[in-house]
Amino acid sequence: MATTPRRALADLLAKRKAHLGLGLEDLAARCVDPMHPGDGPQWTRSTLSNLLSGRMVKLTGPSAVRALAAGFDLPLDAVQQAAAEQYFDWKPIGLEDDLVALVAHWDEMNDLEKAQLRRIAQAFAEERRKHGPGE
Incomplete structure (x- = not known):
């Protein structure tokens, strides 16, 4: 193929x-x-x-x-x-206005896996906004 x-x-x-x-x-x-x-x-x-x-x-x-x-x-x-x-072959996935994740194998993920990854990335971004980078 x-x-x-x-x-x-x-x-x-x-x-x-x-x-x-x-x-x-x-x-x-x-x-x-x-x-x-x-x-x-x-x-x-x-x-x-x-x-x-x-x-x-x-x-x-x-x-x-x-x-x-x-x-x-x-x-x-x-x-x-x-x-x-x-x-x-990393796919940039826009999660929020100020958050983009580069994801390998995005096209191979099912909808559940994509949703889980979005939640993980959004939780990370929320913590970073609360506490600042590196804290």
């Missing part, structure tokens, strides 16, 4: 490229990690072309994802979620 290729990141970036009206060369030049601007662009035109066409390219780490977010002028969390979905 053939599997459908995951394209969450490719689709997000292709849509944003069309909205920005920029070419791949210009986008590649903008793909600089804001935490390490001295490192320069993290993506080449040809690698961006491969990524946007749905080919799997190597994500070298968080710096590459931050650089994509900066280059395409997108929120970092949106790029992180799309990358997690495309590269790791």
